Amino acid sequence: MSDVEDFRARARAWLAEQATTYGKEARRGLSVEDDLALGRRYMAARHDAGFAGINWAVEIGGQGLTNLHKVAFEGEEMAWGMPVVYFGISLGMPVPILIHYGQDRDWVKERVRKALRGEEIWCQLFSEPSGGSDLAALRTKAEQDGNGWKLNGQKVWTSWAQYCDYGVIVARNDPNVAKHKGLTYFWVDMKAPGVEVRPIKLAGGDSHVNEVFFDDVKMTDEQRMGAVGGGFGVALHTLMIERYIATDSAGFGPHLDLFIDLAREIEVNEKPALEDGRIRSAIARNYAMRSGLEAITARAMKMMEAGMQPGPEGSLQKLVAVRSRQRLSELAIDLQGNAGFASDPHAFVKESWTASWLNAPTGRIAGGSDEVLLNTIAEKILGLPQDHRPDKGVPFNQIPA
Amino acid sequence: MSDVEDFRARARAWLAEQATTYGKEARRGLSVEDDLALGRRYMAARHDAGFAGINWAVEIGGQGLTNLHKVAFEGEEMAWGMPVVYFGISLGMPVPILIHYGQDRDWVKERVRKALRGEEIWCQLFSEPSGGSDLAALRTKAEQDGNGWKLNGQKVWTSWAQYCDYGVIVARNDPNVAKHKGLTYFWVDMKAPGVEVRPIKLAGGDSHVNEVFFDDVKMTDEQRMGAVGGGFGVALHTLMIERYIATDSAGFGPHLDLFIDLAREIEVNEKPALEDGRIRSAIARNYAMRSGLEAITARAMKMMEAGMQPGPEGSLQKLVAVRSRQRLSELAIDLQGNAGFASDPHAFVKESWTASWLNAPTGRIAGGSDEVLLNTIAEKILGLPQDHRPDKGVPFNQIPA
Amino acid sequence: MSILYDEGQQAIASESRRVVEARSDKARALALLETVGAYDHAFWQTAIEQGWTGLAIPEAFGGIGLSLVELGIVAQACGGSTAGAPFLTSNDGAAAALLGSENEELKAEWLPRLASGEVIAALAFGEGQSPLPSRPLVRFTAAGLAGEKPGVPAAAHARIAVVWALAEGEPALVLCDLTDVSKSVIEGFDNSRGYADLTFAATPGQVIATGAHASALARDVLARMAVVTAHEQVGGAEALMTIARDYAVTRKAFGQQIGAFQSVKHRIAEMYGLIEIARANCIHAASREGQADFLKAAAAARLSATEAYDTAARDCVQIHGGIGVTWETGLHLHMRRARSLAVEQGNMFFWEDLLAGQLTGVAA
């Protein structure tokens, strides 16, 4: 048994012990606030047990293990439905960037520890109302203000901002240069005067994303991460930093087994659904897609284990899985006929076809829309030309709105 | 019974009489040359019977009836598999344009009569190797030469050029102006010195399209149609002139009934294919698509009957029907299992699933590719913006090749 | 019946659209999503005022005496604004069932009240996953109706129901008063549709039709409701296409209108294709009311309209990006309605099989 498999076994044993306290059944019916509180306790326990910051350096408070150990733990953890969703972005992007770019190292170490223990949460303030898929089009201004900076503007789609203590932000420090050149990266105190967070209710009824308004928010120059004007590069680094995350061939929706279980109870035109060619085809095709994605992940793990860089095909996971989840969820609802009208608006997405279907469109947009992912595959992997970009090289304040 | 229905009944009666001489069964197994000869005899008979040039003016040798009469006749004619394919483009675009723009009216009248009787065939010389979907990118040169013109260059995808007597052509008379402004339209004698026709074999094994080379081919100025530099406008007129043509919801492939007949004889996993949900779904979906296209056509006919302009949804016919025919043809082959390997390379496309499948890609490209049709719908009907066009307004000889 | 709308029909189309748009309110619709057991009273009042409730009911019974074509036109307008409750469809379906009855007393009692909108009706045909089971489990005997009908649209608010039941081994359509019937209102993703489970226990009922007559009538009524629903779906799909198009020419990314990107542009063009095919099928089906090929036409309309609405819902949201998935923007009103309408009157499997059966003569 390899070191990773040994680690995986230890993780599984520990997780099994925690499940009754923190797992899916313990969480059922909790309000978001209570679930978050439970999540903070779980994070503390996870930190105590030595499963936090798995692939981070020991000096900074991590376990000093490999990406492979981290992915193995996450893969195991996912099966239990632990309340970790509030901390995923925090530990996934802002905190690693803070580790890399933060100026006051003692302060950074304290933040890392608190973030790992769920005592503090970080958000990532990138998107803006006018920006969409176009990160470099952002308008939030950071102006020199004495020795520090003054922040004004608006961000949007900021996950869990209403519960966050800190955030990382990209702002425009110079509108007179080409649009991706006039940006600078900072961390910002979410409790500072002038920061206002307004939750956005989404189509599924939940409000885990927010608008965040900055009105003359003061920052010291110590809050700057990276060079003045170097924000776009740091932002790209952020997007690259966590390439090794556990994937889910179900597209973060229900497992195919749940579909089969459902179909087993159902008739199509008064015959068992599982005998119907259309249902059989849906099951078989879905399995083939999922097994392919899982084989891609398994190969990536083997490559990491062998010290190699996994191939770019890993970038297919979200694109393929979430799109497919949307269709399968629709099908599961339709299959049930009039019985499919009933649904619990607060059901878990991985258990309820209705919740999965209602939230699938968000999945196809958040963290890189289908179209952005296709463009990335086409340009970065296949070398196809970039789309027409009339804004290229034009000073930001001269691009027509 | 309306006038059109009366006309349709007469047409049907006449066609039924001709079927044994000219119809599908009479044509089976004929070489292209023999089939063309039969076609010429049919065209003469059709002219004699008063079913030629149905919607053309009496002065020019037509019947002076409406578009509706023409479409009604074509709809009826299609069912018999008459050998008219060689004359479709000739009478559909070049000859109507000749009627509109031809300078010597007596000469024009003679050409019209011979074209209607199948004694002469006209082709349309638009596409060029470097052009693709971009008509205005053509390079064939027409240079002033004394009182006339001298033609040099190459055209491609010219249907039936090897059997043609005349053609209409667009050539570049001025490379120093924007690309769609320097074009002029002519008719050209396909038997003139310097014209060379080379058939192109297509994926299905047939060679009905050609490359045509022009090497110092002389034209008089009487051969010019429209103003010097006005060729792009005349070409667009050509593409618009025959909007009222019979449509085929089968995408010019086999009727859905043939699929049902096939499926009736077949098993899917040792059960009757017609009981399998996948096959039932394919049949039902295909029927729904076809019946929708047919209802669009029927409504367009009613509108024409009422003196109204049919809606733009008619432009969906080829896009939807041919794409769908490609999938259904694949399915029909697959369904047969090992029995589907056998096929006659010279079978009729409307009878043979293999012939239909092999030729479907040509159908999706010829006469406006899927992508061009989608762009046209998006821009012309829905008012969406044009694609980026870096060539716009740039003199032709300054566009990078 | 022509497939070309005449002037009167065109007037109904523009007027119904105008009225529905003027009286629809997104905030009200959004609030209804989170309220179990309520519906849009303002819409129903509008439907009554406009005479839509009696549109296709003969004048002799207090209706306007128009046809399925005109009802379809109004349904399309309602669909465009995700307006209303399912009653427009179900009341007309109940009226169609009654009109097929030979019981003149029953007609005289209920048709005028359906026409006026005073009474709301539900059609309780389905059981399990079948919208019209060949042998329903709900029984009708001398003791009345007994058994359960799950997830019946409009049932939460209906005064009467037309029930598909088995009476002495024979199928029957039975009209019953719901006043004393146990209703369990369903909480779901599109609450204003008034879904409820109905449990009959010694519920008195009156026979509309029995035996082969009942079977044919029930199938025709279901097909009729499917055609009305298909119009509603086309209206919804068309509204989404217009929203998508308007957004695509307004919103800019990377320095240009997003509608200039072919992934957006072609997607909207494909929507247009699906919608025009569905629309043509809908008009055709409405014009074939009472003809031998009505079932085929209804199935074609139903299949293509569902595909159009589902695709438009998916793609319109996707084109909008983040703004498309917010509660307030409300595109999810259409997304939810697309799903509820895809299931009401029978899912795609039912209609595919019915159509394939009609075309091949082979049962599923």
Added chain:
Amino acid sequence: MSILYDEGQQAIASESRRVVEARSDKARALALLETVGAYDHAFWQTAIEQGWTGLAIPEAFGGIGLSLVELGIVAQACGGSTAGAPFLTSNDGAAAALLGSENEELKAEWLPRLASGEVIAALAFGEGQSPLPSRPLVRFTAAGLAGEKPGVPAAAHARIAVVWALAEGEPALVLCDLTDVSKSVIEGFDNSRGYADLTFAATPGQVIATGAHASALARDVLARMAVVTAHEQVGGAEALMTIARDYAVTRKAFGQQIGAFQSVKHRIAEMYGLIEIARANCIHAASREGQADFLKAAAAARLSATEAYDTAARDCVQIHGGIGVTWETGLHLHMRRARSLAVEQGNMFFWEDLLAGQLTGVAA
């Protein structure tokens, strides 16, 4: 068996691709399309020289003793050039069938000749539309084989066949010499595949396996051939993607590379997705040879590889426009091969049902 190719396997991949590309000839392949009853002798000679014919046959029988993984790698190279004849697949399938036999004499007689490529084998399993009928109509009695096997790949050129037959009411795999068997060579759309109808009449045969052993063995052999074919399909799809990509960056329209249009660009990106999923499934399936989940893995590979090749064929041609449909450009070689490979070893319905059966325990 690891799903990560080791150095040896990577060397086989690059070497087999190099050899196949160097020795493939488009003009020869095009000519074969119009010649009934011929195949690419030059390719087969190459396969023999390279040792591919015995790649997965044990060294004890004159083979190289490698696994399905390596055979898949070679098949992928062949697929990229629409190279070869179906014998690589069928000879290996015949060898696998023999290796599953308990008849050592039979193994000793034929395995070395299959390994050397001296003998070409066909697998005659299918009847009607089933690639493996539960009760074959071909009978094997003391009088020999009797009955017909339609459209057998490779049969036109094969010296021996492994036949799926019924022997005294029990299934059986029977090896027979085709020298005296009546072959009707089929004219079709991909003639180099050597399809022929075989008619057995008192044809002598030797039993490879009978009863449950024969059933399990036949299914395993079919799944094995499906995995080899899936690799060939992935190779073809990948070649088409590369061709499409190269064309999209070279060809210009409206003043820009056509690859800048999202309809082209996204289509190629989608191809990439389908291919990578199919490739991962193929490698996984090859590595599961002999394991309990081999059938599931084979079916997943087969389904995704067929989808990838079919989509790539359709879209690569479409991206090329007119030039894509000419005979000389030859994209139709892939289009035809995509179709023949989609049908050989059983169509999609067969594999969907087999996989669904494995996953649900419910038969079709």
